[in-house]
Amino acid sequence: SAVISQKPSRDICQRGTSLTIQCQVDSQVTMMFWYRQQPGQSLTLIATANQGSEATYESGFVIDKFPISRPNLTFSTLTVSNMSPEDSSIYLCSVDPDSYNEQFFGPGTRLTVL
Amino acid sequence: QKEVEQNSGPLSVPEGAIASLNCTYSDRGSQSFFWYRQYSGKSPELIMSIYSNGDKEDGRFTAQLNKASQYVSLLIRDSQPSDSATYLCAVKKDGQNFVFGPGTRLSVLP
Numbered sequence: 001s002a003v004i005s006q007k008p009s010r011d012i013c014q015r016g017t018s019l020t021i022q023c024q025v026d027s028q029v030t031m032m033f034w035y036r037q038q039p040g041q042s043l044t045l046i047a048t049a050n051q052g053s054e055a056t057y058e059s060g061f062v063i064d065k066f067p068i069s070r071p072n073l074t075f076s077t078l079t080v081s082n083m084s085p086e087d088s089s090i091y092l093c094s095v096d097p098d099s100y101n102e103q104f105f106g107p108g109t110r111l112t113v114l
Numbered sequence: 115q116k117e118v119e120q121n122s123g124p125l126s127v128p129e130g131a132i133a134s135l136n137c138t139y140s141d142r143g144s145q146s147f148f149w150y151r152q153y154s155g156k157s158p159e160l161i162m163s164i165y166s167n168g169d170k171e172d173g174r175f176t177a178q179l180n181k182a183s184q185y186v187s188l189l190i191r192d193s194q195p196s197d198s199a200t201y202l203c204a205v206k207k208d209g210q211n212f213v214f215g216p217g218t219r220l221s222v223l224p
Contacts, residue, residue: 033211042214043214090157101146101163103204107157108156108157
């Protein structure tokens with residue numbers, strides 16, 4: 001497995017602003033994933049972030065709204081841009097540390113947009 | 115048809131009983147199957163993975179996979195109140211991303 005931390009753990013933001021969420025892993029991993037979990041819902045994959053290349057976004061998610069950086073093998077950021085109340089959600093990063101097709105999740109960032 | 119389906123629950127069982135959680139999936143080419151436990155306000159935690167037909171046991175947990183029926187289940191023996199959580203089934207095909215089910219909420223009654 002891997003030890004994953006996220007910052008911030010929670011935030012309350014105003015409509016129209018942006019928030020950058022950080023994800024740090026204690027070991028080098030090839031692939032990092034960003035998910036959204038809306039209240040009472042399951043996990044929805046936003047994008048896959050590989051070091052040194054552009055993130056791959058899932059249908060319904062675009063780079064302008066959710067820009068992602070992956071500067072090295074232990075760190076990634078997700079920005080939620082021009083936020084609206086519909087962006088209120090938990091944002092989770094995950095990694096597959098051993099390439100065994102097992103994903104492990106960070107603690108999540110609980111975002112509330114007013 | 116949704117890719118991964120689970121009964122939303124809540125599934126209520128008395129303490130000490132066996133809890134049975136079920137999951138069906140639509141993509142017959144799926145190869146890897148996972149059960150995650152998610153406590154309220156927490157992130158998902160991997161508890162079991164299974165790749166071959168049959169049963170896989172880990173402590174009080176048993177995962178069962180039947181690829182012909184496109185069905186995977188999780189049995190929790192001697193259920194404890196601490197097992198009360200939402201259980202997410204996830205399915206993966208090589209070269210593709212995880213697909214998560216909607217989750218089943220389990221409540222173990224003391």
